[in-house]
Amino acid sequence: MKMDRLRLSFEELAKFTDKGEGINRLAYTKMERDARLYMIEQLKLAGLTVRTDYAGNVIARREGAAPDLPVVATGSHIDSVYAAGEFDGTAGVLVALEIMRSLADEGIATLHPLEVIIFACEESARFGASTLGSKAMTGRLDPAYTRSLTDKNGVTLMHAFEENGLDLEEVHLAKRFRDEFKAFVELHVEQGPVLEKQDVSIGIVSAIAAPIRFHVHVEGTADHSGTTPMDYRHDALLGGAEIALAVERAAIEELAHGTVGTVGVFSIQPGAMNVVPGLAELDVDIRGTSLESRQRVVEALEKAIDDVKKARCLNIWMEEISSETPVQMDNALVKDLESVCEAQGIAWMKMPSGAGHDAMNMASLCPTGMIFVPSKDGLSHNPAEFTSMEQLMEGAQVLRAFLLKQAQTVD
Numbered sequence: 001m002k003m004d005r006l007r008l009s010f011e012e013l014a015k016f017t018d019k020g021e022g023i024n025r026l027a028y029t030k031m032e033r034d035a036r037l038y039m040i041e042q043l044k045l046a047g048l049t050v051r052t053d054y055a056g057n058v059i060a061r062r063e064g065a066a067p068d069l070p071v072v073a074t075g076s077h078i079d080s081v082y083a084a085g086e087f088d089g090t091a092g093v094l095v096a097l098e099i100m101r102s103l104a105d106e107g108i109a110t111l112h113p114l115e116v117i118i119f120a121c122e123e124s125a126r127f128g129a130s131t132l133g134s135k136a137m138t139g140r141l142d143p144a145y146t147r148s149l150t151d152k153n154g155v156t157l158m159h160a161f162e163e164n165g166l167d168l169e170e171v172h173l174a175k176r177f178r179d180e181f182k183a184f185v186e187l188h189v190e191q192g193p194v195l196e197k198q199d200v201s202i203g204i205v206s207a208i209a210a211p212i213r214f215h216v217h218v219e220g221t222a223d224h225s226g227t228t229p230m231d232y233r234h235d236a237l238l239g240g241a242e243i244a245l246a247v248e249r250a251a252i253e254e255l256a257h258g259t260v261g262t263v264g265v266f267s268i269q270p271g272a273m274n275v276v277p278g279l280a281e282l283d284v285d286i287r288g289t290s291l292e293s294r295q296r297v298v299e300a301l302e303k304a305i306d307d308v309k310k311a312r313c314l315n316i317w318m319e320e321i322s323s324e325t326p327v328q329m330d331n332a333l334v335k336d337l338e339s340v341c342e343a344q345g346i347a348w349m350k351m352p353s354g355a356g357h358d359a360m361n362m363a364s365l366c367p368t369g370m371i372f373v374p375s376k377d378g379l380s381h382n383p384a385e386f387t388s389m390e391q392l393m394e395g396a397q398v399l400r401a402f403l404l405k406q407a408q409t410v411d
């Protein structure tokens, strides 16, 4: 594998961006389509056979000596959020391309076919729905839901599909089957600070955390800030603040399980300097890889609501917005990845993934694993997102050794 060639790949792909700060390559736009066509060309040059499925996923196949055996697949995405960095998703795709090029250079053949998959619409930035491509591939896409999706300019997903030569009514045909795959492994940037802080090169993902989300309404009384004595107030903001702090305390209690709790939205009304806040609205996101641990934080939230309601005479109610289930990575693949790192002499650690990835859908289809490489300062979804070429090459080394072990090299 060649680091200079890998660096050049990143430079070339980064040219496919719409105006704005950082990378702007939103799902199903012309820019993303052009990037996809560029990637298809590069994968073909590396000797792979490439097709695009009914969801716009790119599936590139490197034939095996036994073509009927299930494929060993890797991949990620090249669509981005607004003002993104250069590495989220692209790391897994360009490292896979570099691996395929190196196999061609060295004339290496495998028994099982290999696949590089570029998943469509991983990011929710455009349509408010994430991992559409991998959901389609794994038969987890709800047709009624996809028909309702529009972007902020009012463009429907259906229309975006048409612009890509796709038909949303046919998206179910993208579904693939369990026996087509031996394994799927996604390499991705960590998007958090842990690997860098621990000075470890590779994260082997044990499980992908999933969020449960709530909307909390805190209703007090909007009063004059000058004429209402402190002991006559029903301040919604202060009630909400106590609830937010209770979520933090409960999540800290669960530190050992990696569960996290966040109040990311907190708005008050009427929002004037001389008025005691009458209404506070909070959006709470609690996520983890352990359902039991996550549930304990939810219970602490419910208790805090009860306590604050009584102590401050506020009217508080909460509604669940969504609840998803954490996804475990395949145990045998995790062990395999560990032994590959050991054999390569590369420092590794097991860790959960706090963010969602295409791998969590693929896990419903076949044995699935994930490899993380470090993110500088833990930054992601940010133009300053950075992973060094040296770090990416270490990831490439692990992924390549893993793919060859799974697919079995032949002479």
Ligand SMILES: [Zn+2]
Pocket (backbone or CB within 6 Å): 077, 088, 089, 122, 188
């Ligand atoms: Zn990503």
